[in-house]
Amino acid sequence: MTNDQNAPAVYILHENPEWLPALRTGFEAENVPYRELELTTGAIDVGAEPPQGVFWSRLSASSHTRGNDHAKEYARAILRWLEAHGRRVVNGSRVLELEVSKVAQYTALAAVGFDAPKTTAVFGKDALSEQARNFELPFITKHNQGGKGLGVRRFDSYEEFDAYVASDEFEEPIDGITLLQEYIATAEPFITRAEFIGGKLHYAVRVDTSAGSFELCPAEACAVPADGEAEADALPAIDVAGLTVAASDLGGFVAASAACEVPADSGLFRIRPEITAETPLIAKLEKFLAEQGIEVAGIEFFETADGRTVVYDINTNTNYNPDVEATVELAGARKIARVLGEELATLHQPA
Known part of the structure; x- marks a missing residue:
């Protein structure tokens, strides 16, 4: 984080510090000045000029589950203020509305021909x-x-x-x-999460759902402790990232925590190298992101038992799995820092 509080920087708007360590590492590795703006407290003078910089919104739809009931409203106020003053905002107010509403996501996807769940x-x-x-x-x-x-x-x-x-x-x-x-059954027990940075595919990840986890947040901070497990037949029905099944149908153990349920070292996440920017679905998704103004996102889809490809979730506060990050040429967190750093340098070149 830059020590000069007057110098232009990348501002990361968020409400969950536990998701920030990897991003901090990425920004520091790329030598990009950044500051964190938590969507939990503070104030803005709506008549004043915002600071100079690039502003990246990471408002999460689940913020209220962490006691941050009003983070969504705080983000709306701040983003409108920034946009009114012409600041460069990545994943701005329009994108926020998609993050917090699956109705908005499904209607937007269906409007351009994606197969979304009924x-x-x-x-x-x-x-x-x-x-x-x-x-x-x-x-x-x-x-x-x-x-x-x-x-x-x-x-x-x-x-x-x-x-x-x-x-x-x-x-x-x-x-x-x-x-x-x-209710939709997948052809095989996995879903795919395609990560986009700057509106372009960075990589696609195969996420194994055979163990029955219903929250597929890839961040290391989302790991479940050993005592967060429970017998499958003691749990209610759970969502395997779009494939929703009764927990008792899964056998073995499934995570019972209400936090993100997939341990970072579980091996459930791995790159799908066959999915590239030339894959027709990816090209269509990139076009969709451009039309919606979404620049950073993880989009999840799966192939169904009856031959459909269903796109069912847009995550605009995407996190990255550390096991996957260790296997790629350029980690997602560092790629974001590089892209936003280039934006910052272009906007605020020295005179």
């Missing part, structure tokens, strides 16, 4: 049981503002769902919107 957004609880009858069994639920497997459950009967909605176990979404979604 989904109904239900406002409040009153219409849930009625709307569920429009889905074949089994079906799943999710929270619109999600991450961390929030609200993800599988239901094999309408009566089971009715009882859940009426019970104290019902998980109230932070924004009041529950998603009903088709």
